[in-house]
Amino acid sequence: MHNCKEAKEQLTELLLDGMDGRSEAVLDQCAECCAEFEALAATLRMTTRLRETVTPTEQYWTGYHAQLRQKLVHARDGFHAKAQRLNHAKEQREELKPGLGFFFASLRQPLRLCVKTSLLPVPLGLVLMVMASVVALFAIRAARQPVAPPPVVVHVPVEVPVIQEKTVTQVVYRDRRSVSKTPKRVVAGLTTDNTLARSQKLQPEDGPLTLSGFKPTDEVKLTVIKGGSPNEK
Amino acid sequence: MIVSESDSDLVRRAQAEDIDAFCLLAERYARRIHLLASHYCRNSQDAEDLSQEVWLKAYQALGSFRFDASFYTWLRRITINSFLNHRRSSFFRRRGETTAVQLVQIDSETPESFLESHSSSPENIYNKLLFENVVSALSELTPSQRLSFLLRHYEGMSYEEIANAMSCSTGTAKKGVWRAIGKLRARLSPDSEEPESLTSLANEY
Numbered sequence: 026m027h028n029c030k031e032a033k034e035q036l037t038e039l040l041l042d043g044m045d046g047r048s049e050a051v052l053d054q055c056a057e058c059c060a061e062f063e064a065l066a067a068t069l070r071m072t073t074r075l076r077e078t079v080t081p082t083e084q085y086w087t088g089y090h091a092q093l094r095q096k097l098v099h100a101r102d103g104f105h106a107k108a109q110r111l112n113h114a115k116e117q118r119e120e121l122k123p124g125l126g127f128f129f130a131s132l133r134q135p136l137r138l139c140v141k142t143s144l145l146p147v148p149l150g151l152v153l154m155v156m157a158s159v160v161a162l163f164a165i166r167a168a169r170q171p172v173a174p175p176p177v178v179v180h181v182p183v184e185v186p187v188i189q190e191k192t193v194t195q196v197v198y199r200d201r202r203s204v205s206k207t208p209k210r211v212v213a214g215l216t217t218d219n220t221l222a223r224s225q226k227l228q229p230e231d232g233p234l235t236l237s238g239f240k241p242t243d244e245v246k247l248t249v250i251k252g253g254s255p256n257e258k
Numbered sequence: 259m260i261v262s263e264s265d266s267d268l269v270r271r272a273q274a275e276d277i278d279a280f281c282l283l284a285e286r287y288a289r290r291i292h293l294l295a296s297h298y299c300r301n302s303q304d305a306e307d308l309s310q311e312v313w314l315k316a317y318q319a320l321g322s323f324r325f326d327a328s329f330y331t332w333l334r335r336i337t338i339n340s341f342l343n344h345r346r347s348s349f350f351r352r353r354g355e356t357t358a359v360q361l362v363q364i365d366s367e368t369p370e371s372f373l374e375s376h377s378s379s380p381e382n383i384y385n386k387l388l389f390e391n392v393v394s395a396l397s398e399l400t401p402s403q404r405l406s407f408l409l410r411h412y413e414g415m416s417y418e419e420i421a422n423a424m425s426c427s428t429g430t431a432k433k434g435v436w437r438a439i440g441k442l443r444a445r446l447s448p449d450s451e452e453p454e455s456l457t458s459l460a461n462e463y
Binding site: 041100 | 275277280281284285288289292293306310313314317318385388389392410411412435436439442443446
């Protein structure tokens, strides 16, 4: 029995394989399938035709290949530079760090010798090999550890904050009645032992201060009171 | 009498860093690769860049060629991977700008040369319209579907080969091809809604 869906799939495959001729067995005289076949064939003919027409001219290909050659030369130079860098880095690594492959390769030969010659019992040989490998591993690890450079003493001045002493101000009140009624200036003058004070003592209190009668002395007497200044040492 | 070297000989020379040998290989197969690229990308510049990228990748990977298959089979595998990795061109993202691009190309030519090269021949106009329609229909597909169709129709690969090259199932490859043909048929058939029927034009030529 004719199935249009299956027939369409078969027709598409036939057309894609280049069989443009009508297959009566597939179409089975179905009008719908015939129309579908014609439409599909026309569509694929057009795309095939397009494939031939979109090919660029020879002039285009000349420039295309010249540009491609430039890119290839550039890429080759890049490969060489990269390969040189990689080889250099590999050599440096091998010089600095002997790998585990090298370690196991060095163990292979003595192991073969032990097995072939049978100089030692196998368990003892294995124990010796394990011990040797452990010692070798420690030796490699020690060799890999970088030597610590000698310590460098650096003098750096550091400012350390100092806690300031706390200054406490205490206000002391005194009774007004205990204050002497003697003028302060006169009292102060009495305590000082100089000529000016003596001359002032003779002056009346309300009068103006003058230098009349002032006679400079030949000696100056100074009294130093220790402990009066906070900066005194 | 000049006897052309076989692909294998050229590949051996190219593996020994002979660029001339590789360029000879490129001259042999560049048209096929470019044809696929021009149908995969809408823009001709993108197609040129993509096809040259394929050759550069092939040159880089030439050391891994083991002569198990033909050189073109190996090259086609690189082409497929490059196409699938290639980002979609701006046309596929913004289809509305096609006309503007075309106008710039026309303006850049002198009127005489444009008439000689384009409008003097109805066949050229037809081909241009056809190309626009075919690639526009292909652009509505996913990249893998589009590539499946190109490999099946232009390269004649079987569905198994396509599936193997694209790392997908045979059913996926087959579905992609059929969907592409369906789109093309809808766009190019006489009963399509296009302003001018291309099928009728096709019958004239």
